[in-house]
Amino acid sequence: MAQPNPQYYGCGKSGNFTTNSTYQSNLDSTLTSISSDTKINYGFYNDSSGQNTNKVNAIALCRGDKKPDICRSCIKNSSQALRNLCPSQKEAIGWSDDCMLRYSNRSIFGKMEFNPELILFNVNNVSEVTQFNQVLNPLLASLTSRAASGDSLRKFATGKASNRAAGAFIASVFLVLFW
Incomplete structure (x- = not known):
């Protein structure tokens, strides 16, 4: 849609x-x-x-x-x-x-730029921060590795993880590499 x-x-x-x-x-x-x-x-x-x-x-x-x-x-x-x-x-x-x-109107090809930027925050509270990070960090590491190992044209990975104490969440990693 x-x-x-x-x-x-x-x-x-x-x-x-x-x-x-x-x-x-x-x-x-x-x-x-x-x-x-x-x-x-x-x-x-x-x-x-x-x-x-x-x-x-x-x-x-x-x-x-x-x-x-x-x-x-x-x-x-x-x-x-x-x-x-x-x-x-x-x-x-x-x-x-x-x-x-x-x-x-200016060159934007092959240039690292930090602005403009868009930062989105999750406004939900995590009651068990340590347990949340114990689930989140391996998920992000795995997604980063999968995205980086994609072919020369597609560097993308998505996944989700859950833990009763940490709750459920979904993460996406989109690596953009310009040569």
């Missing part, structure tokens, strides 16, 4: 573009290209259009357990939503349960 909007988004501060400009045309072209690319089936997309100050760079990443058609649908919906939420900004990012989409 397609999601109409990213649950979380941010509009960049790297400037604005004008309606019907070359930048807008390049942005529309890049977002259409990414959301309609049927050759990619592993959930990571990147594309760019234009040159110099009119260049648009975009990346999209889907959850590793999502089928390509669900992935492309999420990217398409996110593209449309971000264009409405950040109508004239040259930079935006949106996160949903199924995908992440980011575009910018």
Whole structure:
């Protein structure tokens, strides 16, 4: 089921573009290209259009357990939503349960960035913290190892663990490695 909007988004501060400009045309072209690319089936997309100050760079990443058609649908919906939420900004990012989409007028390929960031907290209390961590830590270690051992295109693992004293929880590990 397609999601109409990213649950979380941010509009960049790297400037604005004008309606019907070359930048807008390049942005529309890049977002259409990414959301309609049927050759990619592993959930990571990147594309760019234009040159110099009119260049648009975009990346999209889907959850590793999502089928390509669900992935492309999420990217398409996110593209449309971000264009409405950040109508004239040259930079935006949106996160949903199924995908992440980011575009910018600056280079974002192969660069480690810590911002923008999204941190979600579990607001539930854990009554037995030690027992919780005794179950959580091995689960995360196992998921990290499984995700890291995935093929060169897909680094994803999900799992769950439970303990009567610690309660039940689910964890996902999504390793994103850019070469």
